[in-house]
Amino acid sequence: MRSAGLFRLFVAGYLVLFFAYLFLPLVFMVAAAFNASRFPTMLPWEGFTLQWFWGFDARGRPTGLFQDARMGAALLNSILIGLGVICLSVPLGLAGALLLTSLRSRWKGLLYAVLVSPILTPGVILGISTLIFWQRAFDLGGGLFLAVIGQSTFIASYCMLLFMARLERFDRTLEEAALDLGASHLQMVRRILLPYLRPAILSACLIAFLQSFENYNTTLFVIGAEDTLTINIATRVRLGLTPAVNAIGVLFIAATVLAAIGWALLRRRETVRRERPAAAPAPKLAPARA
Numbered sequence: 001m002r003s004a005g006l007f008r009l010f011v012a013g014y015l016v017l018f019f020a021y022l023f024l025p026l027v028f029m030v031a032a033a034f035n036a037s038r039f040p041t042m043l044p045w046e047g048f049t050l051q052w053f054w055g056f057d058a059r060g061r062p063t064g065l066f067q068d069a070r071m072g073a074a075l076l077n078s079i080l081i082g083l084g085v086i087c088l089s090v091p092l093g094l095a096g097a098l099l100l101t102s103l104r105s106r107w108k109g110l111l112y113a114v115l116v117s118p119i120l121t122p123g124v125i126l127g128i129s130t131l132i133f134w135q136r137a138f139d140l141g142g143g144l145f146l147a148v149i150g151q152s153t154f155i156a157s158y159c160m161l162l163f164m165a166r167l168e169r170f171d172r173t174l175e176e177a178a179l180d181l182g183a184s185h186l187q188m189v190r191r192i193l194l195p196y197l198r199p200a201i202l203s204a205c206l207i208a209f210l211q212s213f214e215n216y217n218t219t220l221f222v223i224g225a226e227d228t229l230t231i232n233i234a235t236r237v238r239l240g241l242t243p244a245v246n247a248i249g250v251l252f253i254a255a256t257v258l259a260a261i262g263w264a265l266l267r268r269r270e271t272v273r274r275e276r277p278a279a280a281p282a283p284k285l286a287p288a289r290a
Contacts, residue, residue: 026253033246040243052243065247074232077144078213081228084148085155085212086205092152093159093204101167118154123217126153131222142224150222155211159204166200
């Protein structure tokens with residue numbers, strides 16, 4: 001066998017192992033959500049069931065995910081915190097990116113390091129410091145508001161990096177041209193800068209929500225008596241899991257796949273619309289002679 005054939009065989013085997021390592025845990029998790037066993041496992045298979053989504057055990061107690069009020073409240077809290085983080089982190093990240101990309105000073109590197117440092121700080125430190133500061137300065141205990149503040153301290157840095165990557169390709173002469181033509185700074189931002197940053201804004205919102213939704217270390221110290229989905233699942237791990245946790249994983253996978261398919265179809269429609277040639281105008285008919 002030639003070296004090229006060996007190389008292709010090696011690449012194919014590596015890809016098979018890579019995707020198996022990536023997707024086999026998801027396959028086992030999905031299968032466990034439909035297994036009749038009261039433990040979250042696929043083997044031994046005890047029969048197909050939907051009771052972990054909506055059902056009752058032998059004693060008549062609710063076992064389904066949609067019947068778990070505590071899990072529903074934790075999921076709602078996670079969504080509310082994620083939306084709050086978007087509202088706070090995206091404007092802060094945009095402001096930091098605009099400042100760093102327009103600043104011409106020898107202190108720019110130091111300011112960049114300061115603004116990026118929350119990403120490198122452990123989440124435990126961020127959570128404890130946020131809780132202590134707001135308790136001593138404003139006598140504010142843990143809760144949803146403090147969770148939004150604590151998570152935004154480092155998620156805003158992710159948003160800032162996204163905006164900076166987009167602004168590096170921005171032509172500053174467009175701003176100068178708009179101002180020279182009589183536009184105000186607000187009109188320039190609304191008509192030129194924000195449309196250019198629209199893809200980065202959407203990406204920053206998505207990343208901010210996902211980072212907030214899965215965060216555990218920082219949220220654990222600032223959430224107080226409330227509960228989020230990650231904390232709820234971690235608590236159940238210590239007390240004993242049921243396949244209802246696998247059921248919520250199945251719902252997340254389905255939502256992710258549907259969102260990816262919808263996004264791909266939307267992008268394909270936009271690509272076809274841009275590549276479609278403009279219809280040629282109909283020729284004008286000469287007036288008939290008498």
